Amino acid sequence: MIGRALLLRCPRCGGRGIWRSWFKIKHACPTCGLVLERGESEDYWLGAYMFNLVAAELVSVATAVVIIVALWPHVPWNFVWALSVVLAIVMPVLFFPFARDLWLAFDLMFRPPDAK
Numbered sequence: 192m193i194g195r196a197l198l199l200r201c202p203r204c205g206g207r208g209i210w211r212s213w214f215k216i217k218h219a220c221p222t223c224g225l226v227l228e229r230g231e232s233e234d235y236w237l238g239a240y241m242f243n244l245v246a247a248e249l250v251s252v253a254t255a256v257v258i259i260v261a262l263w264p265h266v267p268w269n270f271v272w273a274l275s276v277v278l279a280i281v282m283p284v285l286f287f288p289f290a291r292d293l294w295l296a297f298d299l300m301f302r303p304p305d306a307k
């Protein structure tokens with residue numbers, strides 16, 4: 192399910208086309224009919240947003256650390272700083288559908304759709 196989510200497919204059947212756009216998921220999977228908007232409320236996606244933010248910030252920090260270690264002691268501090276800021280802003284946007292799909296996969300693991 193994690194692998195399917197990373198490919199932005201339906202976590203249950205691996206079907207394509209569950210995304211209306213980069214930021215909008217369809218109501219249900221066109222292949223298996225799994226309801227993708229499982230949320231009982233808006234809170235449902237809070238976990239995905241949190242997950243997205245943490246992952247994105249980790250990537251930007253990790254990138255900065257790798258550059259600093261690789262170029263030590265001649266670190267281009269202005270470049271590292273600018274890159275970290277750009278990554279911190281861009282990553283959550285790029286990572287958004289992945290975070291949402293992953294969140295759905297985790298949810299399906301802990302709350303299988305058949306066992307309601």
Ligand SMILES: [Zn+2]
Pocket residue numbers: 201202203204205206220221222223224225
């Ligand atoms: Zn499906």
